[in-house]
Amino acid sequence: xxxxxxxxxxxxxxxxxxxxxxxxxxxxxxxxxxxxxxxxxxxxxxxxxxxxxxxxxxxxxxxxxxxxxxxxxxxxxxxxxxxxxxxxxxxxxxxxxxxxxxxxxxxxxxxxxxxxxxxxxxxxxxxxxxxxxxxxxxxxxxxxxxxxxxxxxxxxxxxxxx
Amino acid sequence: xxxxxxxxxxxxxxxxxxxxxxxxxxxxxxxxxxxxxxxxxxxxxxxxxxxxxxxxxxxxxxxxxxxxxxxxxxxxxxxxxxxxxxxxxxxxxxxxxxxxxxxxxxxxxxxxxxxxxxxxxxxxxxxxxxxxxxxxxxxxxxxxxxxxxxxxxxxxxxxxxxxxxxxxxxxxxxxxxxxxxxxxxxxxxxxxxxxxxxxxxxxxxxxxxxxxxxxxxxxxxxxxxxxxxxxxxxxxxxxxxxxxxxxxxxxxxxxxxxxxxxxxxxxxxxxxxxxxxxxxxxxxxxxxxxxxxxxxxxxxxxxxxxxxxxxxxxxxxxxxxxxxxxxxxxxxxxxxxxxxxxxxxxxxxxxxxxxxxxxxxxxxxxxxxxxxxx
Numbered sequence: 009x010x011x012x013x014x015x016x017x018x019x020x021x022x023x024x025x026x027x028x029x030x031x032x033x034x035x036x037x038x039x040x041x042x043x044x045x046x047x048x049x050x051x052x053x054x055x056x057x058x059x060x061x062x063x064x065x066x067x068x069x070x071x072x073x074x075x076x077x078x079x080x081x082x083x084x085x086x087x088x089x090x091x092x093x094x095x096x097x098x099x100x101x102x103x104x105x106x107x108x109x110x111x112x113x114x115x116x117x118x119x120x121x122x123x124x125x126x127x128x129x130x131x132x133x134x135x136x137x138x139x140x141x142x143x144x145x146x147x148x149x150x151x152x153x154x155x156x157x158x159x160x161x162x163x164x165x166x167x168x169x170x
Numbered sequence: 171x172x173x174x175x176x177x178x179x180x181x182x183x184x185x186x187x188x189x190x191x192x193x194x195x196x197x198x199x200x201x202x203x204x205x206x207x208x209x210x211x212x213x214x215x216x217x218x219x220x221x222x223x224x225x226x227x228x229x230x231x232x233x234x235x236x237x238x239x240x241x242x243x244x245x246x247x248x249x250x251x252x253x254x255x256x257x258x259x260x261x262x263x264x265x266x267x268x269x270x271x272x273x274x275x276x277x278x279x280x281x282x283x284x285x286x287x288x289x290x291x292x293x294x295x296x297x298x299x300x301x302x303x304x305x306x307x308x309x310x311x312x313x314x315x316x317x318x319x320x321x322x323x324x325x326x327x328x329x330x331x332x333x334x335x336x337x338x339x340x341x342x343x344x345x346x347x348x349x350x351x352x353x354x355x356x357x358x359x360x361x362x363x364x365x366x367x368x369x370x371x372x373x374x375x376x377x378x379x380x381x382x383x384x385x386x387x388x389x390x391x392x393x394x395x396x397x398x399x400x401x402x403x404x405x406x407x408x409x410x411x412x413x414x415x416x417x418x419x420x421x422x423x424x425x426x427x428x429x430x431x432x433x434x435x436x437x438x439x440x441x442x443x444x445x446x447x448x449x450x451x452x453x454x455x456x457x458x459x460x461x462x463x464x465x466x467x468x469x470x471x472x473x474x475x476x477x478x479x480x481x482x483x484x485x486x487x488x489x490x491x492x493x494x495x496x497x498x499x500x501x502x503x504x505x506x507x508x509x510x511x512x513x514x515x516x517x518x519x520x521x522x523x524x525x526x527x528x529x530x531x532x533x534x535x536x537x538x539x540x541x542x543x544x
Contacts, residue, residue: 017421024388027384135198135315
């Protein structure tokens, strides 16, 4: 084997080894994103959640569950209370994406809460970000004396190729 | 044709690089159209201005069969990984209009770029022209908005480096070198088969950043060494030839096995230990190998298990198993901790059982992890 080939072989093995060391360094961090494909990459991600307005004594534990799902553990105290959160979505891939659906789910479905959402931008170019707001409010019309309303709420966005 | 005696072409390529970067940020939706038109124009210009030029390897079939074999092997390996890791829906739409637009956006530039590379590098060129071409094609392939996004923190950049940047650098050095030896058809097979398939198949393997980067590198090195062997003169004595051939095969095989091992293709998987919660069984800096499990009955109290906890992996001892209405609950504790873990585990969060450790081998991963998160 020539020196030239030996060098490349050695270099190749070192690179693969370094990449493997890097990969195992993320083994303690299993939330590995990035589903980039062979060419143009597809990577729509929720990158941040901002709590814009939270009523007194209320709580909204927000968590990014996966690339396209966010979950909230909301606690509202009295009728009229409301929580407003803003969810930021970024197209980290290289393919333009078009909004197909925003799914909002409560578990279990409460009758005394009202959900309103704004729509995120319909088309996301590569590198572009958009956001949508979710308002969760304790129905003002409820007059019966209820205890704090604690519910889990999940919001999922679905984008397809534009 | 050299870049030195064709200032128009040289300036044209520089102009493209500049405009490509500007458009990627200012008008991303216009960028692919600009790319397609530019490359088609460059191709036509080169083909017409050089129609009488002789390309010594344009019709050579010497490397066609090995190229096809490597391409098929590489696709087979990627789809085999998909069987283990899983498949996902292709991000590309498959109705006729999208197929046509994707073909124009992704495939035409690819074919045109490789044809341009072939025309410019098919004859022996000076070192400076070679370096210019390699850098130019690297800059052409980089997706700038994605690069900027991934520069925001060290972890993201490391993933980007592994998944995209290193394979792009190696690919462009390799393909520019090969252009002076192989036919255009061979070059196009090597560069565009996987792209073509990903555009037309409804599902694709759901590879992560590590598998994407390493499978590309494996392919490029397989091409490099196979073609090197093909072009070397036939040995007069196989006794002298065999050792280097065996070294080459063993290296590629060991790299493939390492990649599969890291990805968890085998029943055993490694994990680097970051804390001393299981001291003295194993310590920070050790690597432990765990065996994946499929049913709760595989678990017994006192065994050491690997489990998911939010965004991290933990290796602790299983101290209690409770069965309530056919549902198992598991309580764990670190040997070096005073109290059991607060989280009661479900079977779905348990990944495997500790088998054995490799002392100190995990330090490079720990150091890198500390650096990337600092």
